[in-house]
Amino acid sequence: MEKMARVTTALGGNALTGRTMFCHLDAPANAISVCRDAAQVVVAGRNIFKIYSIEEDQFVEKLNLRVGRKPSLNFSCADVVWHQMDENLLATAATNGVVVTWNLGKPSRNKQDQLFTEHKRTVNKVCFHPTEVYMLLSGSQDGYMKCFDLRKKDSVSTFSGQSESVRDVQFSIRDYFTFAATFENGNVQLWDIRRPDRYERMFTAHNGPVFCCDWHPEDRGWLATGGRDKMVKVWDMNTTRAKEIYCVQTIASVARVKWRPECKHHIATCSMMVDHNIYVWDVRRPFIPSAMFEEHKDVTTGIVWRHLHDPYFLLSGSKDSTLYQHIFKDASQPIDRANPEGLCYSLYGDLAFAAKESLISSDSNRKPYIGDRRHPIFFKRKLDPTEQFEYISSSSALSVFETDVESGSMDWFVHTAKQYALAGRPLAELCDHNAKVAKGLDRNQVAQTWTMLRIIYSSLGTVSSTNLNHSMGKGSTALPLMNSFNLKDIPSGLGSESRLDRSKGESRTENILMDSSSTLINNEDNEETEGSDVPADYLLGDVEADEDDLYMMDHENPHAEEQEYSLPQEAFPLRHEIVDNPSALDHLQDKADSPHVSGNEAETVSLTPVESFSLISISHSLYENRLPSDFFNPIVRDTLLFYAEQGDVQTAVSVLIVLGDRIRKEIDEQTQEHWYTSYIDLLQRFQLWNISNEVIKLSTCRAINCLNQASTTLHVNCSNCKRPMSNRGWICDRCRQCASMCAVCHHVVKGLFVWCQGCSHGGHLQHIMKWLETSSHCPAGCGHLCEYT
């Protein structure tokens, strides 16, 4: 209550003044309604039915309508409404199904006027006609809506929704005869008051009950609905089919919606459960409420704008037994606390990033990049002279980072994936093969790794047997051979490459140091960012404008907003080759700051060309001493972790598969699963379906293994009646015909069935294969040129 801004608005003759204030009620409120002159408010609930007058600084209790010593259930109100034509007339809906009218003009203490006990179940809603004094509408849990003429004892007409309970009824403000009703099953019906036999139109608005609806006070075609599915939807009813034009997603089921007076696009909502706040949304900006009232401690059950033409005063009643008057000035505006940002990848890996200028310019480390292009942006907004709301000026900046096409190439990945051998041969052969593949792609370090794995894990017997061309029985001879092989090849190849990599690595780290905001983008071709600022108010919701002229962007780069998803992999070659350079490696490890990587510094360093020789020789000598290969497990594990850390999950997974049980226990299940899923994901993005399936099959993780067992069902339709076949694949339940006959032998196919996607004829796999070897036409004689690949 600290901020008590006083607000005065001139509204024709009478002026509304007041501040944010509240009063305690004796009991939880279920609904509130306001008198036409905006000076009094009625609060109704299970145990309360009172009228308060709204004074300047406080609510003053005027009248308690709950009279009698033992109040009956007729006083237990689910809803209340004050007539907008007659200030003495009120109506309530009781939980026991009674509709009661009250006449404040009565001289006696008991103001109860009429009692309609026609509904069989709880009445959820009552509604007066906006212009007719005597017309009252009610909607009940029993599925009926009834229209009462207050001059008569009984209802004038009854409308049956033919569906479940009625949750809300609202007379249209503009169309004299029309009213809308919302139902528990998600439907909204429009009725003509003169035609009780059937509804004019019906459409499904929500998934689950529609709790409330509200006609737009100005625009005759607009109806807002709120439902249990946490949505507020705005429907345009002018067209023949109700069209959803706006949709706001809230965080809890929507209990009430009320259009804000004088603001075409604003709507106030409160929720039925969990969330106690009242929100005012600009329906065109559905992601963040434009204003928020956070005073209530329990769910808000009723909201109403104090005056028909005043957008600044909102009254609310709540389960926490308080009645509040909210002033718009005191509303909290979530937009103030939000940092509007946008991020988007283009088809070609470019990244566009837009943010508030103030956020970006505070980043003092920013530095222009070479080769950037300017992207002028315009924020334009048309000022509406009729709006009197304050404006804030805002500006934003857009940055576009472009990728170098060459460096993003992932050819090596595809080649490696295709050529690696993962199973089916002895370990040594697999390692050799894979080393050769890696080498062929100039990935010397990976090749080295494979070679070493072979040395570590191939037992004496297998080594000798796989190297038959060398002296038999003397396994150790194979190792010197390997050494010489390494010595011969490595120095020239790696030497040059490590030089290259060093330079790359350095420039990369420079980037990292210089610009923290660009760490996502790992290349030197970052584009400078450019913003232009124009006083604009596209953020604050308390403003009216058409979004078309909200802002315009001049795209020099038309792809800037398209999606591209393979960017994160672009830097793999750079990254893992950096390792070849000892200094860069050290540096990276410092940066990575992850325990397992820094812990194995010594081993990883041994992967560099010079030391690999020594390692091999050590392993050789150890081998002579018959050290178990388990001895190396920690080193191998660290190697794999290192590769995965570097982003080369391909190597990690391939080694994992090839080594199988030898290494599996060393790495915890979750990490393995994580690697597998990343690798499979990558493979699938490159459409390497077969390889990804092979990896899935070879994986030892249960979670991965079952991946290719999901959604293996193929649904087929009967070839006769074209309806889906539910039970068996070969006989149709409906037309009792065997659906899948072999076109060659004319028997039913119960096993593998192959068919042409062009003419949909087919048959036994063998038969069709044989047939199409000799003929190019369909065996069924339909004339289609089939093909078997």
Next chain:
Amino acid sequence: MNRLGPGPVGSATAASAAGQYRVCGNCRKVPRQEKRVQVSPPLTRGPSAFIPENEVMQANGLDERTNLLVEEYSTSGRLDNITQVMSIHTQYLESFLRSQFYMLRMDGPLPLPYRHYIAIMAAARHQCSYLINMHVDEFLKTGGIAEWLNGLEYIPQRLKNLNEINKLLAHRPWLITKEHIQKLVKTGENNWSLPELVHAVVLLAHYHALASFVFGSGINPERDPDTSNGVRLIAVNNFCVCDLANDNNIENASLTSSNFGIADSLSELEALMERMKRLQEDKEDEEASQEEMATRFEKEKKESLLVISGAFDDEIVSTDVSRYIEDPGFGYKDFARRGEDHLPTFRAQDYTWENHGFSLVNRLYSDIGHLLDEKFRMVYNLTYNTMATHEDVDTTTLRRALFNYVHCMYGIRYDDYDYGEVNQLLERSLKVYIKTVTCYPERTTKRMYDSYWRQFKHSEKVHVNLLLMEARMQAELLYALRAITRHLT
């Protein structure tokens, strides 16, 4: 079930030797158990002891039903007796299986073995050995720790903390307060997160209610012989000898005031239909005052007290079951005990499933709300427009009376319901049955099942059971969710 030896009888003997005689509610005799009556196992023909096998098997809409059963068999690898009996109402079965499958096997906050253990704890409150057996197997299959099956002392403290709420939910849900919830979710070593708690509550309510169905429909133990593990339980029967004699001829003088012949019960049916019609057509015949309505609710509430005697005051629980129970003496206590009736009535309109319960449950345990919602809706609206031999009957009032009567026993009042209807529509023997099945399902006997609505088909009685089960589940959920809501605000 051939292994059913003198086990339960033995334990009963021990108890009666301690001087606790139990009087059979039907024949008013003290069961002479010291003689070790040879208790023959319940007839294992068919899925239910109450319903002849051919009744279950023959049904309308055979095709649809077969498909559903085939599907169920292929997903769960079995076709238990519950499913078979429920398959009389195919539409319902579908939504039942879907929600059960979701809460037991699909993604959810709780690990799989936990879910089955919670099911065991829930079923044990009603000594439903059928459900316990079923979930002991499942528990082990999903990788549960076998040691837990030794009893509550062997389970983690976290699960143990659930005992209190399990006990209250099963027997006196109106006692659940936000303090109970707070105690469970309070940060600490063994705290429950809210989604986990909601999952647990849904499971508990589901299995309490399912136990009602199992006893109410006399579900037979599964026939599969693989009872290799020693934990399998043997049904506990509090049957008196007269119950075991499986015929209806023994008239039950204490339940029905007069002996109806066939003709009587026919006219009884006609009279019921007549009353229903009257209720539907004109409500204006006598406009009851509000006070009158309130009195009627109170009266119905109180009346439910008189229903059922304290015949089985001392339960004898076999140790096999009792190891899953804490405080076994805690049972249903009438909501409105005479003398001390100052428990606040739960006003249904203030906290409804549709408005409040659904939103909360769905928020914390996504999608279960939709499944439960569909199930409640299904059971509430299920009708074939038939009553016994009559067709084209609108049974709405009858169904509503059943549903609301169950809620009434749990102290939930609908402002817009005239509880006088309950009195007119539900005969006394039916009330006895309803109260037994919902509040003390383990005491249900075939006699109770047979003694109401003699002219009605078995499928209709199963329908009644479904209504009772869902009404009970909803009542428990409403109380638990209301407490959670209060905790949140």
